[in-house]
Amino acid sequence: MYIGLGIVLIVVGAILMWATDFDMNFVEDTTLGLILLLAGILTIILSLVLSAQRSRTTHVEERRYDEGGPYSRP
Numbered sequence: 001m002y003i004g005l006g007i008v009l010i011v012v013g014a015i016l017m018w019a020t021d022f023d024m025n026f027v028e029d030t031t032l033g034l035i036l037l038l039a040g041i042l043t044i045i046l047s048l049v050l051s052a053q054r055s056r057t058t059h060v061e062e063r064r065y066d067e068g069g070p071y072s073r074p
Contacts, residue, residue: 004049009040 017033024032 002043006040006043006047009043010034011040013037013040 013033013036015033017031017037020029022029
């Protein structure tokens with residue numbers, strides 16, 4: 001799910017870093033592009049790590065029946 005967000009951040013960061021040249025007063029466009037590019041890469045890496053951890057978990061179901069319960073023999 002977050003892989004798509006990471007790809008969008010990488011694309012926007014690359015566009016700001018290499019394809020545009022406009023002037024913003026508070027930050028340079030190459031700096032903002034680099035920040036978005038690194039955030040996209042970090043997002044993809046973290047989503048892959050979390051996905052790998054989720055696939056390694058196992059679930060165990062244990063059922064115990066006491067004597068005298070609804071399915072016990074008289």
